[in-house]
Amino acid sequence: MQKASTGPSGDRPSSSDLLCFSHLRWDFVTQRPQHLLSRFARERRVFYWEEPVYDTGEAWLDVSPRADGLTVVIPHLPWRDPEANDAAQRVLLDAFMDEQGIGAHVAWFYTPMALGFAGHLSPLATVYDCMDELSAFLYAPPELLEREAELLRRADLVFTGGPSLYEAKHGRHPSVHLFPSSIDTAHFGRARGLKDADPADQAGIAHPRIGFFGVLDERFDPELVRDIAAARPEWQLVLIGPVVKIDEDALPKAENIHYLGGKSYGELPEYLAGWDVAALFFAINESTRFISPTKTPEYLAAGRPVVSSPIVDVERTWARDAMVRIAADADAWVRAIESLLEMDGAEREAWLERVDRALARSSWDQTYHEMRALLDGAAEGREWDASADGVEQESGLAAAAGD
Known part of the structure; x- marks a missing residue:
């Protein structure tokens, strides 16, 4: 033995x-x-x-x-x-x-x-x-x-x-x-250099795309997604991840909401590369009171602008210097996403410099x-x-x- x-x-x-x-x-x-x-x-x-x-x-x-x-x-x-x-x-x-x-x-x-x-x-x-x-x-x-x-x-x-x-x-x-x-910066940073590499199930989705990956459970806010999709039907909301502990039938359904299921860790940079904005669609409840989402630095390493619900740890760590925008309701989400979609090249470069300085510490x-x-x-x-x-x-x- x-x-x-x-x-x-x-x-x-x-x-x-x-x-x-x-x-x-x-x-x-x-x-x-x-x-x-x-x-x-x-x-x-x-x-x-x-x-x-x-x-x-x-x-x-x-x-x-x-x-x-x-x-x-x-x-x-x-x-x-x-x-x-x-x-x-x-x-x-x-x-x-x-x-x-x-x-x-x-x-x-x-x-x-x-x-x-x-x-x-x-x-x-x-x-x-x-x-x-x-x-x-x-x-x-x-x-x-x-x-x-x-x-x-x-x-x-x-x-x-x-x-x-x-x-x-x-x-x-x-x-x-x-x-x-x-953060595995090199892994998610691959998304910044991927061009025309859309996975097959995302390639047919129009832009602008607002994406989320993660487990869809009691921390996910379906009402928020429903309201944003209704407010801007020209935006495409891409949701990646398994549904756990909540009723799948209760998730919002609309022509501009796309559920792509779970993906492997290795596949995620290819999906991120095709998003215009990355989202943290979290509900504010007891289950999210103490969370510190790993996907926040992963989104940022991929070079995706990010909007988040007011999660305490996200605000403390990533809202500094406007690395992540915080939005408390659907109207604020729409305004935040619009401002990120309108960023010009110089604004984006300055934002990426701030992001990379922060990511280098972890x-x-x-x-x-x-x-x-x-x-x-x-x-x-x-x-x-x-x-x-x-x-x-x-x-x-x-x-x-x-x-």
């Missing part, structure tokens, strides 16, 4: 495996976990444990190794009560760790709900990467806030995906670090390296005995926390 190698004392944090527990599907849309964990997978084994799929039969694991060095693990469980499901996942997790030879490891949480089956682990370090206020989302489990309080007690490090989340969490843990959404590589340094520091005080069947001997922060 293969065992995780600890290496020399100073190398332990980088050589330890990383177990990530997430509420997001790896193959759904590319978000923060994919950007960060694919980088961690270059130096260590990374196992991405998703939320269960419920079907008939016995509990089992769908284990899918990926070319990027990461392994996706999907539990399949019979539909039972949450307590029984946690018990079943704990059995699956323990057997999986034994089978994979996972000894020294980092536990990385995107969802506090995973504590129900992974709370017995004794990792070198525990990370809570808080990218959303999950309790504000539709169908959030009632015990989520209690589980989050427990995760905050156990965690060595807490990362937050935006300023609003940082402000909400920093008083609840002694080591909270702000890591806003970063990248996923930089975020990864800063997180890794913090993680290495948090794990330095831990000891692990590889001879005892991979049983970790705790010291330092873990023992003090009573994990």
Whole structure:
């Protein structure tokens, strides 16, 4: 059986495996976990444990190794009560760790709900990467806030995906670090140089095009889209992304509203290249109170002028120097879009210079390296005995926390 190698004392944090527990599907849309964990997978084994799929039969694991060095693990469980499901996942997790030879490891949480089956682990370090206020989302489990309080007690490090989340969490843990959404500038910057490369399902749509990509869920504002489309029937609204948790029949329908479905991360620059304005069609409600949309810098890197609903983190970070226009209602949206469509060449060049200066301060590589340094520091005080069947001997922060 293969065992995780600890290496020399100073190398332990980088050589330890990383177990990530997430509420997001790896193959759904590319978000923060994919950007960060694919980088961690270059130096260590990374196992991405998703939320269960419920079907008939016995509990089992769908284990899918990926070319990027990461392994996706999907539990399949019979539909039972949450307590029984946690018990079943704990059995699956323990057997999986034994089978994979996972000894020294980092536990990385995107969802506090995973504590129900992974709370017995004794990792070198525990990370809570808080990218959303999950309790504000539709169908959030009632015990989520209690589980989050427990995760905050156990965690060595807490990362937050935006300023609003940082402000909400920093008083609840002694080591909270702000890591806003970063940007793969080269990937989305390709859109600036693409000419006449419209994908087939977008090529027949007239201009001007106002585009949006992302998940269409409770954060999306269908009424806003309906009102803008009605106010300017000559504008074409292009919406890219899957529909989740909301009724697809409730989405606005009009000749100038185009739903193109989900697209891969690699395809997005080609679609962006054909838009005149990019949009953040977000509703203002509890589910958007703490969001810091990754698509904001992605739109900007593509060289697309952007209009957004008044999302707090967008206003704070990107509305400076008019890099993003903020509009509170449909009338304001129409005025903002009109002003961007009328920008002349000199105005656009000046805007792009401001955008590029801001984007140069952030990248996923930089975020990864800063997180890794913090993680290495948090794990330095831990000891692990590889001879005892991979049983970790705790010291330092873990023992003090009573994990």
